[in-house]
Amino acid sequence: xxxxxxxxxxxxxxxxxxxxxxxxxxxxxxxxxxxxxxxxxxxxxxxxxxxxxxxxxxxxxxxxxxxxxxxxxxxxxxxxxxxxxxxxxxxxxxxxxxxxxxxxxxxxxxxxxxxxxxxxxxxxxxxxxxxxxxxxxxxxxxxxxxxxxxxxxxxxxxxxxxxxxxxxxxxxxxxxxxxxxxxxxxxxxxxxxxxxxxxxxxxxxxxxxxxxxxxxxxxxxxxxxxxxxxxxxxxxxxxxxxxxxxxxxxxxxxxxxxxxxxxxxxxxxxxxxxxxxxxxxxxxxxxxxxxxxxxxxxxxxxxxxxxxxxxxxxxxxxxxxxxxxxxxxxxxxxxxxxxxxxxxxxxxxxxx
Amino acid sequence: xxxxxxxxxxxxxxxxxxxxxxxxxxxxxxxxxxxxxxxxxxxxxxxxxxxxxxxxxxxxxxxxxxxxxxxxxxxxxxxxxxxxxxxxxxxxxxxxxxxxxxxxxxxxxxxxxxxxxxxxxxxxxxxxxxxxxxxxxxxxxxxxxxxxxxxxxxxxxxxxxxxxxxxxxxxxxxxxxxxxxxxxxxxxxxxxxxxxxxxxxxxxxxxxxxxxxxxxxxxxxxxxxxxxxxxxxxxxxxxxxxxxxxxxxxxxxxxxxxxxxxxxxxxxxxxxxxxxxxxxxxxxxxxxxxxxxxxxxxxxxxxxxxxxxxxxxxxxxxxxxxxxxxxxxxxxxxxxxxxxxxxxxxxxxxxx
DNA sequence: CTGAAAGCGCTAACAG
DNA sequence: CTGTTAGCGCTTTCAG
Numbered sequence: 001x002x003x004x005x006x007x008x009x010x011x012x013x014x015x016x017x018x019x020x021x022x023x024x025x026x027x028x029x030x031x032x033x034x035x036x037x038x039x040x041x042x043x044x045x046x047x048x049x050x051x052x053x054x055x056x057x058x059x060x061x062x063x064x065x066x067x068x069x070x071x072x073x074x075x076x077x078x079x080x081x082x083x084x085x086x087x088x089x090x091x092x093x094x095x096x097x098x099x100x101x102x103x104x105x106x107x108x109x110x111x112x113x114x115x116x117x118x119x120x121x122x123x124x125x126x127x128x129x130x131x132x133x134x135x136x137x138x139x140x141x142x143x144x145x146x147x148x149x150x151x152x153x154x155x156x157x158x159x160x161x162x163x164x165x166x167x168x169x170x171x172x173x174x175x176x177x178x179x180x181x182x183x184x185x186x187x188x189x190x191x192x193x194x195x196x197x198x199x200x201x202x203x204x205x206x207x208x209x210x211x212x213x214x215x216x217x218x219x220x221x222x223x224x225x226x227x228x229x230x231x232x233x234x235x236x237x238x239x240x241x242x243x244x245x246x247x248x249x250x251x252x253x254x255x256x257x258x259x260x261x262x263x264x265x266x267x268x269x270x271x272x273x274x275x276x277x278x279x280x281x282x283x284x285x286x287x288x289x290x291x292x293x294x295x296x297x298x299x300x301x302x303x304x305x306x307x308x309x310x311x312x313x314x315x316x317x318x319x320x321x322x323x324x325x326x327x328x329x330x331x332x333x334x335x336x337x338x339x340x341x342x343x344x345x346x347x348x349x350x351x352x
Numbered sequence: 353x354x355x356x357x358x359x360x361x362x363x364x365x366x367x368x369x370x371x372x373x374x375x376x377x378x379x380x381x382x383x384x385x386x387x388x389x390x391x392x393x394x395x396x397x398x399x400x401x402x403x404x405x406x407x408x409x410x411x412x413x414x415x416x417x418x419x420x421x422x423x424x425x426x427x428x429x430x431x432x433x434x435x436x437x438x439x440x441x442x443x444x445x446x447x448x449x450x451x452x453x454x455x456x457x458x459x460x461x462x463x464x465x466x467x468x469x470x471x472x473x474x475x476x477x478x479x480x481x482x483x484x485x486x487x488x489x490x491x492x493x494x495x496x497x498x499x500x501x502x503x504x505x506x507x508x509x510x511x512x513x514x515x516x517x518x519x520x521x522x523x524x525x526x527x528x529x530x531x532x533x534x535x536x537x538x539x540x541x542x543x544x545x546x547x548x549x550x551x552x553x554x555x556x557x558x559x560x561x562x563x564x565x566x567x568x569x570x571x572x573x574x575x576x577x578x579x580x581x582x583x584x585x586x587x588x589x590x591x592x593x594x595x596x597x598x599x600x601x602x603x604x605x606x607x608x609x610x611x612x613x614x615x616x617x618x619x620x621x622x623x624x625x626x627x628x629x630x631x632x633x634x635x636x637x638x639x640x641x642x643x644x645x646x647x648x649x650x651x652x653x654x655x656x657x658x659x660x661x662x663x664x665x666x667x668x669x670x671x672x673x674x675x676x677x678x679x680x681x682x683x684x685x686x687x688x689x690x691x692x693x694x695x696x697x698x699x700x701x702x703x704x
Numbered sequence: 705c706t707g708a709a710a711g712c713g714c715t716a717a718c719a720g
Numbered sequence: 721c722t723g724t725t726a727g728c729g730c731t732t733t734c735a736g
Binding site: 016017018019020023032033036055057058059060061 | 721722723724725727728729
């Protein structure tokens, strides 16, 4: 079997003590004469020396590592958030260690808050702490309230893509309300007055925020909000299709679906009934998933700033690590990115 | 600041030595009297004792951990492979530690094998080894040849979703050729004789294997292969659209696109020209991405067995860890999963 | 049945 | 400028 070279091997090879090797390799100026130092560096390179992280961290009692807990890594937005955290940590000289709870796979998509989840969370967090992480970012699979939290109230811990029901840990989310405000504003600016909304389930926090933003946009634009034109889907394609049918019967010129999958349902309805999206019907989705490109014209949509949420979460955790008494905002909200595409027609010139 | 309880705290609390605590907690029978043992367990529970992984692994010189190197975690199929590895390792009592090279983000999608990649790979592998991983799975972002490999020839190391150009490390891939064979067979079974193919670039290994499988299916079915009906796209939507135009002009009744994105292009062409997919034109895609559901009828497609590839890779690594002299297959190929949907019409009854 | 002691690889006083 | 030493938290002989 192969053995990784240790500081001891270098010491033996160069005829100095391990302390000297350690000092030289850690750049302590004047730890050895220039000749010896050079010799030590060369030996290290030749042996492909890599300090044993375990030993080093054990000794230093500082791992320079932040833990990431994902509810489920295979949910579409999670990897981008992880990526943002990694990018930021790398810039700051921190490592990351990932713990995936695999909630979807493990519990077959039953994601209501159960006691099992709390136990799994506690175990996951402890296993991360056993690895001496200095802080933790918790990534939800979808925006919702989380009832469990770390037992210690003073560890650097940030929720992202979800929010704690209580406690003082910060959370990072995206600006659902603001993005919907922009969508509403854009649709009005393009001349639309009768706009249909296909919301998610009324219990969804995302859906609530999106509806508020949209309503505020209409208010600010002086357009009456007609709640008959707001229907509630279930995030799935079929509900988009069904709601499109009703809304179009009511004579809307544009539809704002609260996710892309339902927007696809709308698109399908339009195709089936010979309505040209981007001319007869304008369409906005949400999530900016790859399906927005499946059609032509492409579906306008709202992109969540996943990478930026990751970066912000990491920044908050590192700040807290460096200054445990830092005052941090309870919630941080990152703006979304609007993608206005040809699915939205400008009808301001047309007769009503 | 909070401090995690150590074995020492328990020892002090229960009035025994650390050795006894360690023995009891590790289930050494008869390490202490039953009363004392109970007391120790209770103290551990009360203090939320969690053994320090660093210290434990340092001492044992066995981390029970396998490393995962991903080329890029944000590429759509990577997380599912990671998930499969995790699931298997968890069952076997192993932990995983993930190192994401972030190739896409870092090099702006320039993924030809460059010397920089080899250096990044070497660093990543070393950092994993510094954490004392016992083996490593390397996950490519897309199936292709990889020219670099670990410097040590005897470490447990498996490539997945890619293959090494040389060396004796095993690789795990999916059965592109077999899946395409099945697609060809299905299309013929549904009465299709003039079938258009939209391949990927001719240099792509995936595309080559898929074409072979398809050709073999025609051969076995006694259908002539007309290479005029095979066009080469570039994996993008527009090329699907363009190729569809040419193929349909040649009178094909079915189109097999080598990925779903190009299949979307075909779909778009059909919609634009009033051809009903699943009636006038049959369509098969590849990858089974979420966009297959964007249309109605849904696009038939081929699903890569990502989770299973992960599990198999993990199994190979663990086998090698447990028996360093185990003989292992150079390549393992996992069957794909065919999703036959309504985009494929049975035209065997129709006149030619 | 129980504990003292050594040591995994590394760093940081502290002496020389 | 260089080396000795102690110790991070844990396991494991080996005596008592």
